[in-house]
Amino acid sequence: MANTLLILPGDGIGPEVMAEVRKVIDWFGKKRGLVFDVSEDLVGGAAYDAHGTPLTDATMARAQEVDAVLLGAVGGPKWDSLPFEVKPERGLLRLRKEMDLYANLRPARCFDALADFSSLKREVVAGLDIMIVRELTGGVYFGEPRGIFREGNERVGINTQRYTESEIARVARSAFELARRRQNRVCSMEKANVMESGVLWREVVQQVHDAEYPDVELSDMYADAGAMQLTRWPKQFDVIVTDNLFGDLLSDLAAMLTGSLGMLPSASLGAPMGNGRPKALYEPVHGSAPDIAGQGRANPIACILSFGMALRYSFDQGTEADRLETAIEKVLASGARTADLMGPEGGTPLSTAQMGDAILKALDETL
Numbered sequence: 001m002a003n004t005l006l007i008l009p010g011d012g013i014g015p016e017v018m019a020e021v022r023k024v025i026d027w028f029g030k031k032r033g034l035v036f037d038v039s040e041d042l043v044g045g046a047a048y049d050a051h052g053t054p055l056t057d058a059t060m061a062r063a064q065e066v067d068a069v070l071l072g073a074v075g076g077p078k079w080d081s082l083p084f085e086v087k088p089e090r091g092l093l094r095l096r097k098e099m100d101l102y103a104n105l106r107p108a109r110c111f112d113a114l115a116d117f118s119s120l121k122r123e124v125v126a127g128l129d130i131m132i133v134r135e136l137t138g139g140v141y142f143g144e145p146r147g148i149f150r151e152g153n154e155r156v157g158i159n160t161q162r163y164t165e166s167e168i169a170r171v172a173r174s175a176f177e178l179a180r181r182r183q184n185r186v187c188s189m190e191k192a193n194v195m196e197s198g199v200l201w202r203e204v205v206q207q208v209h210d211a212e213y214p215d216v217e218l219s220d221m222y223a224d225a226g227a228m229q230l231t232r233w234p235k236q237f238d239v240i241v242t243d244n245l246f247g248d249l250l251s252d253l254a255a256m257l258t259g260s261l262g263m264l265p266s267a268s269l270g271a272p273m274g275n276g277r278p279k280a281l282y283e284p285v286h287g288s289a290p291d292i293a294g295q296g297r298a299n300p301i302a303c304i305l306s307f308g309m310a311l312r313y314s315f316d317q318g319t320e321a322d323r324l325e326t327a328i329e330k331v332l333a334s335g336a337r338t339a340d341l342m343g344p345e346g347g348t349p350l351s352t353a354q355m356g357d358a359i360l361k362a363l364d365e366t367l
């Protein structure tokens, strides 16, 4: 069975980090016989510039057909003042919504070599390995009514937090399934103290637990307290399951536990397709980083690790994903650093391409 991959590099540093992922994909083809049928297309501002829309219907259709989509990043100042419907971010949100990618897995793992680099103390982050499962197709990102409306002599901006029981139940199942393969613990985060959607969230997660996953340890926390606990003692968590907006915030926070936003990959998964593989889009947690775009300074590791997640979750190649993670661990242990992983005392950082090459070399050494 051919493994089909659609690559959408996007904007800003997206194409820069994706170029390094292409090298890694080629390496697995040449050295491990894992051949991918790769196609590439536009998304975000790049698609808007070419077609007047951040995602064409043809690209959307292609994304629905392939085994996995790999996305770099979208957005940037050039497109910030566009009408809302054609902003680059809408392209990404359309992919998530139409592919029904409801479970966004955002693992935060602190590589030992970076434990001293985190803004938190070494003992707080060393050995950290947590998984945030962010609901990705519902909540305030998509709820209706939404918009900016006139009310008397002023305007009002409205977004609606909305969750159905089935939307909550399916992402809860994803979290419980993952926990069973990890430390068997799930912490659910919402604000049941102030939001009805949070009350329902808490109830449904508990029901799914009691009926289907009584063996998994379940706890819950208000999301604000969860943010505090994540910085106080993150190792208390195994799997965190939370809604779309809280998950967005908490995963950026978790990124800094690992040293840099340039380190955090993600997998956005939907229901299984006919071939048993989940609908899937893989993307780094970071954005298009306009402040460093075009300078060859971006850290490609988050995007490369996102391809690693594709190996694991779409292509059933867990051993090869482990190989890739080990190679990255070795490169970091050797002291190789992109600029985002360096403190004020400095040193000479590796460029994006040099980091990619160092990872290829470390991959060679795993053979």
Ligand code: NAD
Pocket: 013, 017, 072, 073, 074, 075, 076, 077, 089, 092, 261, 262, 263, 283, 284, 285, 286, 287, 288, 289, 290, 291, 292, 297, 298, 299, 300, 302, 340
């Ligand atoms: P950002 O993640 O792009 O950047 C935040 C900071 O982290 C910047 O200082 C940046 O230089 C740094 N950074 C991020 N990734 C890095 C990497 N790989 N290597 C080194 N440094 C890195 O977030 P932002 O500045 O808030 O947003 C910029 C644009 O990206 C906006 O248009 C936003 O909407 C978009 N965005 C897109 C995605 C996505 O495509 N998935 C995610 C987040 C933000």
Ligand code: IPM
Pocket: 075, 089, 092, 093, 248, 285, 287
């Ligand atoms: C992310 C980003 C996106 C989000 C934006 C770019 C739509 O911040 O993937 O974390 O808010 O989900």
Ligand code: MN
Pocket: 248, 249, 252, 285
């Ligand atoms: Mn985000």
